[in-house]
Amino acid sequence: MIRERAYPVDPWHIRETRLDLDLLAQSESVFALSNGHIGIRGNLDEGEPHGLPGSYLNSFYELRPLPHAEGGYGFPESGQTMVNITNAKLMRLLVDDEPFDVRYGELLSHERCLDMRAGTLERVVEWVSPSGKGVRVRTVRLVSFTQRAVVAFLYEVEPLHESTRLILQSELVANEQLPPMSKDPRVAAVLDRPLQAEEMLEQPTGGILVHRTKASDLRMAAAMEHLVETPGRHAITTEGHPDWLRTTVACRLEPGQKLRVVKLAAYGWSSMRSLPALRDQVGAALASARLDGWDGLVQQQSDYLDAFWDHSDVKVEGDPEVQQAVRFGLFHTLQAGARAEKRPIGSKGLTGPGYDGHTFWDAETFVLPALTYTQPSAAADVLRWRHSTLDLARERAQTLGLQGAAFPWRTIRGQECSGYWPAGTAGFHIAADIADAVRRYVQATGDYDFEREVGLELLVETARLWRSLGHHDRHGRFHIDGVTGPDEYTAVVNDNIYTNLMAQQNLMTAVEACKRHPDLARGLGVDDEETASWRDAAAAVHIPYDKELGVHQQCEGFTRLQEWDFENTPPEGYPLLLNFPYFDLYRKQVVKQADLVMAMYIRGDAFTPEEKARNFAYYDARTVRDSSLSACIQAVMAAETGHLELAHDYLGEAALMDLHDLHRNARDGVHVASLAGSWIALVAGLGGMRDFNGQLSFAPRLPTRINNLEFSLLWRGLRLRVNVTSDEVTYSLRNGGGQARLTLLHHGKELEVTQVRPVTMPIPSAAPAGPAPAQPYGRAPVRRAVH
Numbered sequence: 001m002i003r004e005r006a007y008p009v010d011p012w013h014i015r016e017t018r019l020d021l022d023l024l025a026q027s028e029s030v031f032a033l034s035n036g037h038i039g040i041r042g043n044l045d046e047g048e049p050h051g052l053p054g055s056y057l058n059s060f061y062e063l064r065p066l067p068h069a070e071g072g073y074g075f076p077e078s079g080q081t082m083v084n085i086t087n088a089k090l091m092r093l094l095v096d097d098e099p100f101d102v103r104y105g106e107l108l109s110h111e112r113c114l115d116m117r118a119g120t121l122e123r124v125v126e127w128v129s130p131s132g133k134g135v136r137v138r139t140v141r142l143v144s145f146t147q148r149a150v151v152a153f154l155y156e157v158e159p160l161h162e163s164t165r166l167i168l169q170s171e172l173v174a175n176e177q178l179p180p181m182s183k184d185p186r187v188a189a190v191l192d193r194p195l196q197a198e199e200m201l202e203q204p205t206g207g208i209l210v211h212r213t214k215a216s217d218l219r220m221a222a223a224m225e226h227l228v229e230t231p232g233r234h235a236i237t238t239e240g241h242p243d244w245l246r247t248t249v250a251c252r253l254e255p256g257q258k259l260r261v262v263k264l265a266a267y268g269w270s271s272m273r274s275l276p277a278l279r280d281q282v283g284a285a286l287a288s289a290r291l292d293g294w295d296g297l298v299q300q301q302s303d304y305l306d307a308f309w310d311h312s313d314v315k316v317e318g319d320p321e322v323q324q325a326v327r328f329g330l331f332h333t334l335q336a337g338a339r340a341e342k343r344p345i346g347s348k349g350l351t352g353p354g355y356d357g358h359t360f361w362d363a364e365t366f367v368l369p370a371l372t373y374t375q376p377s378a379a380a381d382v383l384r385w386r387h388s389t390l391d392l393a394r395e396r397a398q399t400l401g402l403q404g405a406a407f408p409w410r411t412i413r414g415q416e417c418s419g420y421w422p423a424g425t426a427g428f429h430i431a432a433d434i435a436d437a438v439r440r441y442v443q444a445t446g447d448y449d450f451e452r453e454v455g456l457e458l459l460v461e462t463a464r465l466w467r468s469l470g471h472h473d474r475h476g477r478f479h480i481d482g483v484t485g486p487d488e489y490t491a492v493v494n495d496n497i498y499t500n501l502m503a504q505q506n507l508m509t510a511v512e513a514c515k516r517h518p519d520l521a522r523g524l525g526v527d528d529e530e531t532a533s534w535r536d537a538a539a540a541v542h543i544p545y546d547k548e549l550g551v552h553q554q555c556e557g558f559t560r561l562q563e564w565d566f567e568n569t570p571p572e573g574y575p576l577l578l579n580f581p582y583f584d585l586y587r588k589q590v591v592k593q594a595d596l597v598m599a600m601y602i603r604g605d606a607f608t609p610e611e612k613a614r615n616f617a618y619y620d621a622r623t624v625r626d627s628s629l630s631a632c633i634q635a636v637m638a639a640e641t642g643h644l645e646l647a648h649d650y651l652g653e654a655a656l657m658d659l660h661d662l663h664r665n666a667r668d669g670v671h672v673a674s675l676a677g678s679w680i681a682l683v684a685g686l687g688g689m690r691d692f693n694g695q696l697s698f699a700p701r702l703p704t705r706i707n708n709l710e711f712s713l714l715w716r717g718l719r720l721r722v723n724v725t726s727d728e729v730t731y732s733l734r735n736g737g738g739q740a741r742l743t744l745l746h747h748g749k750e751l752e753v754t755q756v757r758p759v760t761m762p763i764p765s766a767a768p769a770g771p772a773p774a775q776p777y778g779r780a781p782v783r784r785a786v787h
Helices: 021-030 185-191 275-312 320-337 362-374 376-388 390-399 429-445 448-469 497-516 518-523 528-539 582-586 596-602 609-620 630-640 644-655 672-686
Strands: 013-016 038-040 055-057 061-065 078-082 091-095 106-115 120-128 134-143 150-159 164-173 195-203 206-213 219-229 234-241 244-253 259-270 314-317 708-715 718-725 728-733 741-746 749-754 759-762
Touching: 038 134, 091 134, 091 150, 134 275, 150 164, 150 275, 164 219, 164 259, 195 219, 195 234, 195 275, 206 234, 206 244, 206 275, 219 234, 219 244, 219 275, 244 259, 259 275, 275 320, 275 362, 275 708, 314 320, 314 672, 320 362, 320 376, 320 644, 320 672, 362 376, 362 429, 362 672, 362 708, 376 390, 376 429, 376 448, 390 448, 429 448, 429 497, 429 708, 448 497, 448 518, 448 528, 497 518, 497 528, 497 596, 596 609, 596 630, 609 630, 630 644, 630 672, 644 672, 672 708, 718 741, 728 741, 728 749, 749 759
Parallel strands: none
Antiparallel strands: 013 106, 038 055, 061 078, 091 164, 106 120, 120 134, 134 150, 150 259, 164 244, 195 206, 206 219, 219 259, 234 244, 314 708, 708 718, 718 728, 728 759, 741 749
């Protein structure tokens, strides 16, 4: 686990001031760079020592056996695992004849810095070899946001005290050896050397490797080229093998002289393009990078991020640690989706192999809200990817005896890859989560062309799923039985409230979209009778309620279940799923992650303030947060119910999930949903932003330690800035000219904002919040107020 403050608090940088070999894997995730198409972990440049090597291409995967203890009809037979692709990061340095390795000799200093405004990772090292030769090494790397296929590296080295012979070996390596990732020997065999060599091309200063996966039959190409600057004589050679290429630069330098090498690398992959086409593609990408050079690539990266931060930054005064962490979260959220371009966003982005690189409902429910209001084109592209998998989702629905589209619980390409159906197939709410993301995107952007081309069909097919999955009882109530909601500790239940309310919204959103586009709806086979059946189901959705306790039931009968014995559950017993049988979890009142509480956020229009307060208190006392998806949502509802200090505590947990490695698994990649969730906790939580029925509204209030919160978001092409203090809030538009007008609600009061007329409003006094909710014994979030 990363100790608190391992990275000094800095508003725009994540800085590691000393190298801790015990935390290499975690820091490799934190320092990972990506653009949504390519991802490279923050491994040391020389490759060793390492925690977990990793370079990835979005949706480049291998098929593998999917083991089942017992088979069953409809169980998926194969899984998909993201492949560790050809590694271009390796730059091995020899000082005279001794390899530069931080485990040997004397490490005088070692610092790495992720610059979130520049989009670069810089490393500066001073090292003395075992024989006493000292060198200073500076490296910088970037994954380009502007040139999708390009990764670039700067490597500079200079002697510290005396004339020194330097040998720099820069490599492309496929099928590099990895730590074992699976106990299943069948899976391990598939992932051992998954790339088959197809072509190797040597050039004087670089070359190209082309490989193909064995089972998924995907082809990838990787290319590199080097630009060398050094005083005096030097030699450059390249040699190759089907699985590796090595360009070697040799020179002798005096103190004050410097070897400077720029390494340009390019990647491409395809399931359809020929080998020559892919080879030419990466060659063209290298030519483009060479045209701009290192300085040009760095400037383009900085310009891109300047524009992003200008309309996306969140400023937090009073908690510098959260300020740093929320920018870190936004940066990784951008990295996950910026250039994904009709590909999914995995739960770890492209920062590590966790969850096999799969995408879940995390993307639509946590990541896409942040992207919709800050980088909407990226959100649209993820939904276009979902639309491209519709045929597979229809096939899955047919296998399950359902109509419409049953989207996979976890996948890379679009097929279901979950081998555990109670937490996978039964999690049907993912259909409504996708529909909600469509609704939110169209509402926030006004992009009705997208709705016609992509959104309508997604809404129609998910509405058909709900109509066939649910049923009317003899009293006319509409039930959805045998499903698993967001809380995976309560599986295969009847009438999960989150699922029912999201399905209700899905059905009505589909009805309204069909009204807007009647011609396209008819083309999809939708008639008046079908939309009427959607309306009837939505109006009759059953919402379980315990009248005796005065709270909603997370699912039918939940409040009747036995209570979990939290007081006798030791700290080492968490997460519960690794220490207790599912049989025990499923039959007791213990909640892995916000479920009904999330329904009160996304479908807050379905609850009264009094119901929200009672429900939040009841379920907060039973939620153990064994999922990283929980804290941000609990922060939102803590703020809405008036528990602002608790909201601040939960915000800190969501934001610091990876910087402090709170769940002890950051080695596998960052938690993109929790990092995006820190934006949700601030904007929707402390900022009180909601978008019910197309109406943008805010109800901001700040905890005692945060004295100012400022954030921006995009709405219908307008840049809205919201500046909150302890007693007032200012709304202003940053574009649109004098004709642009935005009507919004402030604590329920309608007001109009223009670019020439910002509006400042007082924050009304809050109603008494009542006693602070209790959490399960030993599971309260760390208090922010004591820092």
